[in-house]
Amino acid sequence: MPVLFFAGCGGDTEVSSPSDFEAPREPVNLGGDGDLYAPNRLLEINISMAASEFDQLRAEGRTLASTARECLSDYDYTEFSASVTIDGVAMKDVVVRKKGYIGSLSPSIPSLKLDFNDLWDGRTYQNSSRMTLNNNRQDPSNARQCLAYEQFRQAGIAAPRCNYARVRVNGQNLGIFTNVEPIKKPFLARAFGNDDGNQYEAQTSDFGTWLSQRFEKKTNEKENDRSDLQSVTDALALPDDQLMNVLPQLVDVDQFIRFWAVETLIGAWDSATGNANNFHIYRSPADGRFHFIPWGADTAFRGEHPLKPGTGVFYRNFSLADRLFNLPQYRAQYEAELEDLLATQWNESQLLQELEQVRVLTGISEASVASLKAFIAGKGEPADDSYRMPRRVALEQALAEDPPSGAVYRLADTRPDCSAPVTTPLTGRVAALNGTDTGAFQFNLPSGQPVTASLTFASFGVDSLVYSVDTESSPEVISLLLIGVDASNAYKPYVLQLFIEASDYVPGTHEFHGFATNALLFEVDESLPGDVRTLALGAKGKVTFIKVGTGASAGDVELTLDATLEYGPDVQ
Secondary structure, eight states: OOEEEEETTTTEEEEEOGGGGSOOOOOEEETTTOOTTOTTOEEEEEEEOOHHHHHHHHHOOOOTGGGGSSSOOOOOOOOEEEEEEETTEEEEEEEEEEEOSSTTOOSSSOEEEEESSSSSTTEEETTBSEEEEEOOTTOTTSOHHHHHHHHHHHTTOOOOOEEEEEEEETTEEEEEEEEEOOSSHHHHHHHHSOOOSEEEEESSOOSSTTGGGGSEEOSSTTTOOOHHHHHHHHHHTSOHHHHHHHHHHHBOHHHHHHHHHHHHHTTOOSSHHHHSOSEEEEEETTTTEEEEEEOOGGGOSOOSOTTSTTOOSSOOOSHHHHHHHTSHHHHHHHHHHHHHHHHHTOOHHHHHHHHHHHHHHHTOOTGGGHHHHHHHHOBSOTTSTTOBOOHHHHHHHHHHOSSOOOOOOOOOOOOOOOSOOOEEEEEEEEEEETTEEEEEEEEEOTTSOEEEEEHHHHTTTSOSEEEEEETTSSSOEEEEEEEEEEGGGTTEEEEEEEEEEGGGOSSEEEEOBTTTBEEEEEEEOTTSGGGEEEEEEEEEEEEEEEEEOOGGGTTOEEEEEEEEEEEOTTOO
């Protein structure tokens, strides 16, 4: 039984567990000195943990609506203890937790982090104390991350190493994960020769008076001195001639331009310059300057930003890239880097060969790598509806443009609105059976005005319940597009898009979870790109499938909704 120690007359207690009195465990390196990130290696990882705890782990994650808030609260995943076997080497008391911000969240196949030395100080597996296992949810090819990081390394940019792992939990095969080197102090020491500097992780972050607050400090947290970020913000506010003198003292500008060029080369839209997202920066004590580190590269080899129309080939949705692009000297340097990468590094036949090696190693189908192949080498002929020009051609055409095309989407550097979001209940019952769409969904506008969006009335003019499948996700994601009109307001149209992982597209109740199972509410506005304006995102709730079709009738469905949506801060 626990031993109680009483401290002082106030009666405070400290409870010690029996493990506090066990002999200390000696540091140990298991698995020998093998290369944990050997490119041709497929690890076999088996995790055993309480079934109820794994259910809890799978269910955790931010809500879709919370990621759109200007004041994003901290979110910590629960840590669990598990037994883990890697390529036959068994370990007890390994800390396991879920990982992921929003795009990779999955209730069926969660990304995972393993910590070998948290409960056993000094224990490592093949000289590593941690493992990061990404579920490849946005990459059915399994190849995008490792191929992308290799392109960065070839260009002289520090990038994590990675390979592959087959992961089983409690005997259930979760499939192929990407084993990515964590951006921790061992990585910093290897890449920069030191690990004492300030490291920040960026999720929709940029330099700015307010935007810099979004950088998450990963080292030296106790001191929390963020003045180095402010120095870059101040430099970016200087006139051009002063900026060109000051900025290179704060940022390795040459390295950043190469980094930027590689992000463009590989079409990584959800990146630093493509989306102000998914990267780390490190201020090395060796030179006192910031260096950029790629991260979250599972959307590489895709191209134009799917949510920011007209972005084009040249990425500059980031303050540093946008400012440098508008200075002739730096734009010329950026374009010269792209030309050099095309001439000396971008090798289509080698990339396709490496892709085929990954396909065979991980046992996936030809269809799973088709879009990545098309990005690299192109697809079809210009007259074809499915034509895709090779990446080399797309870049060469962009480099020949004068002036360059492409819209720029920068994050607004404004004081965040931390007020409570405006919410609305979302309810409804809809069906698509034998070609007939019926039912309605209900919600309230921010003013409180109730809306009943009728699919039955909308079906006289359009297909008001549209079923489609996103095959570029793993598992595949079912999209149900509900189009309804409000008869009480001149038949004003609204669109509700439901997402659900294909593995959950079965009768039963399914809770909202990241992008995997959720709802987005739009109003029709033909003056906007895509003809719609986003109104609200799913916060919490559930969708219950009463009936679902299969095969050629997969779009036949009957469902009910019971959820809460959050309106965006710009929606009145």
